[in-house]
Structures are given as structure tokens and as C-alpha cells.
Amino acid sequence: MRVKMILPALTEATSPLFRPIKYALFPPLGLATLAGYLDPDDEVTIVDEHVQKIDTSDEPDLVVIQVYITSARRAYELADLYRARGAHVCLGGLHVTSLPQEAARHADTIFCGPGEDTWPRFLADLRAGRPARRYDSTERTLAGLPPVRRDLIDRSRYLVPNSIVVSRGCPHVCDFCYKEAFFAGGKSFYTQAVDAALAEIDRLPGRHLYFLDDHLFGNARFATALFEGMRGMGRLWQAAGTVQAVLRPGLLEKAVEAGLRSLFVGFETVNAANLAEQRKWQNIDRDYGAAIRRLHEHGVMVNGSFVFGMDHDDASVFDRTVEWAIGQGIETATFHILTPYPGTRLYERMAKAGRLLHSDWDLYDTRHVVFEPSRMTARQLEDGYWRAYRDFYRWGSILRGAATKPTVAGRLRHAAYAAGWKKFEPLWDLVIRAKQVGRALPFLETVLAGGLPSRPGGGNRSGDGRGVTPSLSGSRL
Numbered sequence: 411m412r413v414k415m416i417l418p419a420l421t422e423a424t425s426p427l428f429r430p431i432k433y434a435l436f437p438p439l440g441l442a443t444l445a446g447y448l449d450p451d452d453e454v455t456i457v458d459e460h461v462q463k464i465d466t467s468d469e470p471d472l473v474v475i476q477v478y479i480t481s482a483r484r485a486y487e488l489a490d491l492y493r494a495r496g497a498h499v500c501l502g503g504l505h506v507t508s509l510p511q512e513a514a515r516h517a518d519t520i521f522c523g524p525g526e527d528t529w530p531r532f533l534a535d536l537r538a539g540r541p542a543r544r545y546d547s548t549e550r551t552l553a554g555l556p557p558v559r560r561d562l563i564d565r566s567r568y569l570v571p572n573s574i575v576v577s578r579g580c581p582h583v584c585d586f587c588y589k590e591a592f593f594a595g596g597k598s599f600y601t602q603a604v605d606a607a608l609a610e611i612d613r614l615p616g617r618h619l620y621f622l623d624d625h626l627f628g629n630a631r632f633a634t635a636l637f638e639g640m641r642g643m644g645r646l647w648q649a650a651g652t653v654q655a656v657l658r659p660g661l662l663e664k665a666v667e668a669g670l671r672s673l674f675v676g677f678e679t680v681n682a683a684n685l686a687e688q689r690k691w692q693n694i695d696r697d698y699g700a701a702i703r704r705l706h707e708h709g710v711m712v713n714g715s716f717v718f719g720m721d722h723d724d725a726s727v728f729d730r731t732v733e734w735a736i737g738q739g740i741e742t743a744t745f746h747i748l749t750p751y752p753g754t755r756l757y758e759r760m761a762k763a764g765r766l767l768h769s770d771w772d773l774y775d776t777r778h779v780v781f782e783p784s785r786m787t788a789r790q791l792e793d794g795y796w797r798a799y800r801d802f803y804r805w806g807s808i809l810r811g812a813a814t815k816p817t818v819a820g821r822l823r824h825a826a827y828a829a830g831w832k833k834f835e836p837l838w839d840l841v842i843r844a845k846q847v848g849r850a851l852p853f854l855e856t857v858l859a860g861g862l863p864s865r866p867g868g869g870n871r872s873g874d875g876r877g878v879t880p881s882l883s884g885s886r887l
């Protein structure tokens with residue numbers, strides 16, 4: 411069977427003028443995971459439109475498309491094209507799960523929720539000549555997961571080819587997050603067996619890893635065993651975690667011993683009232699400053715994530731957030747405009763109150779205002795969002811942030827990391843066009859390694875020295 415798997419891109423990522431580096435960070439791990447279930451004699455390709463053009467002149471038997479909200483329009487366009495040509499078209503992923511009826515109009519088969527249970531079921535049905543129109547995931551386990559088909563990924567096109575996930579979902583329930591809707595109908599947080607996760611890590615070449623798990627620290631027992639198993643592998647890695655997990659005694663130390671050097675932390679807001687509104691219980695009454703100090707003391711750089719536009723935010727929130735982040739010595743920040751994804755509680759609340767402005771999914775990209783804010787105008791919110799980026803990444807701000815570090819080496823590392831992410835965008839653009847992303851960055855791995863409080867154990871168990879791919883944690887999104 412000829413199988414074509416596609417990750418369509420949103421318009422910005424395919425711009426002929428300028429391609430932000432964030433779209434060349436991570437390969438399509440979801441599709442590579444699903445490819446693991448195909449037969450060895452299936453002819454399969456994975457095409458990621460964020461980094462390559464899609465040739466639509468072919469005639470595959472089966473087309474598999476992963477749909478995010480921001481790429482839904484493009485995904486449907488490709489689906490219609492291949493259906494007209496007689497291929498069996500499957501659509502799955504977050505947006506299909508949120509709006510199955512919308513997606514079904516463009517597909518032969520749709521998939522709701524994670525694919526590990528439904529996808530092999532569908533493949534068996536297809537081979538038996540009776541594929542269904544819709545599959546809903548209910549069994550949630552990562553046991554027996556076949557190896558991710560990384561051989562189908564062109565590593566040289568990505569800054570971080572070694573992205574990995576060893577769990578799914580998250581134990582928390584924040585109102586604005588995709589997670590409750592996506593995992594409805596089954597468990598919403600589960601992990602691989604520790605040995606399987608370690609084996610997957612061991613298979614990855616080079617030194618650097620990026621865990622894309624929503625909350626790698628979410629199950630403390632699993633995380634402890636994983637970090638203990640990773641000790642001595644000589645890895646340098648980045649991940650996402652919560653303030654709560656950082657403050658938990660012992661866990662961060664183990665992560666650092668295993669090679670953690672930069673953490674994406676969802677602070678979300680400096681406005682405490684917003685946390686209750688969004689059911690971000692795990693952040694309430696947590697000392698953000700203490701969490702940052704603890705990370706920095708352990709040589710871990712912080713990528714702070716902030717959301718603007720919650721109901722208690724007024725027009726002063728941008729300056730306050732930026733000043734706070736600089737003063738805390740946060741190395742990189744990711745700002746978002748609050749975006750109600752269909753299927754979330756936030757979306758329901760906004761829809762009920764008549765506050766949604768439109769359903770143009772292209773603009774649900776966390777850079778546009780798609781609802782009526784409560785204490786400022788939509789214009790103020792959008793302008794403030796862009797201003798926050800500009801102000802945080804000014805040279806003056808980078809140097810002020812760097813100056814909070816106690817040592818010269820620490821200051822240099824901060825400046826190199828923050829500037830590398832945002833100050834050299836035109837250079838990244840050139841590197842992407844020259845298809846040299848994968849080779850460009852041993853320098854950044856050096857930056858990550860620069861903060862070690864102590865040296866981790868020696869070499870790389872499986873490493874072959876290739877694919878050393880340091881990253882900037884500047885974007886999880």
C-alpha cells in the first residue's frame with residue numbers, strides 16, 4: 411500500500427518572505443508514531459509542509475493528515491484534492507477531535523483522540539475491506555507502542571530532531587487547554603513504561619533531547635525513575651513542567667543530574683485572580699520567584715509562558731508581565747493571546763456569553779484576538795501582545811535580565827541564549843532556506859551545557875556524535 415502522511419502548515423510557516431525558526435524546530439512526531447503501525451512492505455512517506463513543499467501530483471492509496479486548528483483550512487484543501495483522486499483520506503488530531511462533523515465533510519475516515527488504539531484497528535479494517543467512517547479512542551495505554559519511525563524524518567531539516575514524548579496528556583485541567591477535550595472518553599494522563607522510555611531515548615543519536623510531554627514531571631514516581639535511568643547517559647535536555655513540580659523537593663535535582671538544562675514553565679499570568687478563573691489551581695499560591703531561583707541555582711534556564719487577555723487583565727498587564735520576567739532573569743519568554751479552542755471549557759464560556767468574534771480558524775493562532783476581552787479593547791490586547799515581545803527581547807532588556815545572574819559565565823549564557831532565539835531571526839531564515847538547520851547549532855548546545863553546576867557522567871550510551879542539535883526553548887508552540 412502506498413501511504414502518504416502529511417503535516418500541513420499554517421500560512422505563516424510557508425511564507426516566501428520569512429520563515430520563523432519555530433516552524434523548523436520539531437519533526438512530526440505524531441505521524442512518525444502512527445507510521446510505526448504500518449506493515450514493512452507498505453511504501454510510506456511523511457511530508458511536513460513546515461519545512462518542505464508538498465508534491466501533490468502523486469497517487470497514494472492512503473492519505474493520513476494531522477489537523478491542528480491553525481492548519482485546518484489547508485488540511486481540508488489537501489484532503490479534498492486527494493479524495494477527488496481516489497485515495498482513502500484519514501483525518502485525525504486535535505482539531506478533528508474538537509470538531510468531528512466539520513472534519514468528516516473532507517474525509518473518508520476521521521479519528522477522535524490519540525491514535526494508538528484506533529489507528530491499528532482502522533488498518534486491520536482497511537485491509538479487510540471494511541474501514542469505518544469514524545473511530546473514537548477509548549483505550550489509553552502506551553504499552554507495546556512500536557518504535558517511532560524516525561527513519562522517515564529528514565533530520566537535517568530540523569533544529570531539534572530529537573524531540574520525544576514519553577507520556578500523553580497532563581494531570582491538570584486548565585480551562586483554556588486543549589487537553590480535556592482531546593482526551594475525553596478515557597484517561598487523560600498516562601505514561602510509557604520507564605524501560606520503554608529509556609530504550610527510546612537510547613535510540614536517539616547525538617546528545618540533545620527535547621521532551622514535548624505536556625508535563626514530564628506530572629507523575630513523580632515515573633519521572634523519578636526516568637531521571638535515575640537517564641543519569642550517566644550524558645544527555646542535555648529540555649522539557650516542560652509546572653511551578654508546582656519545580657518546587658517539589660528532590661525531583662528537580664534528579665532531573666538536573668540527568669541533564670535538564672532548560673525548562674518551559676507555564677506561569678500564564680502575573681494576575682492571581684486569573685488563575686482561579688482558568689482553574690489553574692496548581693499555580694495558585696505558588697511562589698513563582700522561588701521556583702525561578704531554584705531553577706537558576708541548578709543551572710536550568712527558564713522559558714516562561716504567559717497568556718494575555720484573561721478576564722482580570724487590563725491594559726497594564728503587558729508592562730507588568732515583561733518587567734517582572736526581566737527582573738526575575740527569565741531567559742526566554744513565550745507570550746500568547748488567550749485563545750478559546752473549540753471543545754474547551756473556555757470556548758463554551760465565551761460562546762455562551764456571546765463573546766466570540768468569528769470562527770476563522772486561521773486566526774486562532776494565539777497571535778490574534780478572537781473574542782471580546784473584558785477590561786481592554788481587542789486592539790489594545792493585540793498591540794500589547796506585540797509590544798511585550800518587543801520589550802522583552804530588546805537588547806537593553808536582555809542585558810538587564812542577564813545582569814541578574816551572579817557570575818560572568820551566567821550572564822553570557824543568558825545573553826547568548828535569549829539573543830540567539832530572537833535577535834537572529836533573519837539569519838535563521840537564511841539557514842532554513844539553505845536547508846542547513848540541522849548542522850547550524852553545536853554552538854547552542856554549548857550554551858545549554860554552559861550552566862552546569864557539576865558535570866554529568868561521561869559519554870553517550872548510544873550516541874554517535876551526529877545530530878548534535880541544541881535548541882532554543884523559545885517556543886513550545
Ligand code: B12
Pocket residue numbers: 417418419420423432433434435436437438439440441443444460474475476477478479480481500501502503504505521523524525526528529575587588622623624751774775776777885886887
Ligand atoms: C511540538 C508542537 C509544535 C511544533 C511542531 C508541531 C509538530 N511538528 O507536530 C511547532 C513549534 C511547529 C508548533 C506550532 C504551533 N502550535 Co504547537 N504544539 C506542539 C506540542 C508541544 C507537541 C506536539 C506533539 O508532538 N505531540 C506528541 C505527538 C505524539 O502527539 P500528536 O502530534 O498529538 O499526535 C497524536 C494524536 O494527535 C493523534 N493524531 C494526530 N494526527 C492524527 C491523524 C490520524 C489519521 C490519526 C489516526 C491520529 C492522529 O495520534 C498521534 C499519536 O497519539 C503541542 C502540545 C501537545 N501536547 O500536543 C502543541 C500544540 C499542538 N500547538 C498548538 C498551537 C496553538 C500551535 C501554534 C498555533 C502556536 C503559535 N502561536 O504559533 C503553532 C501553529 C501550529 C500549526 N502548524 O498549525 C496547540 C494546538 C491547539 C489546537 N487545538 O490545534 C497545542 C495543543 C499547544 C496547546 N497546549 O495549546 N507546535
Ligand code: SF4
Pocket residue numbers: 579580581582583584587588589624625652676
Ligand atoms: S498544566 Fe499545561 S498541559 Fe496541563 S492542563 Fe494546564 S495548560 Fe494544559
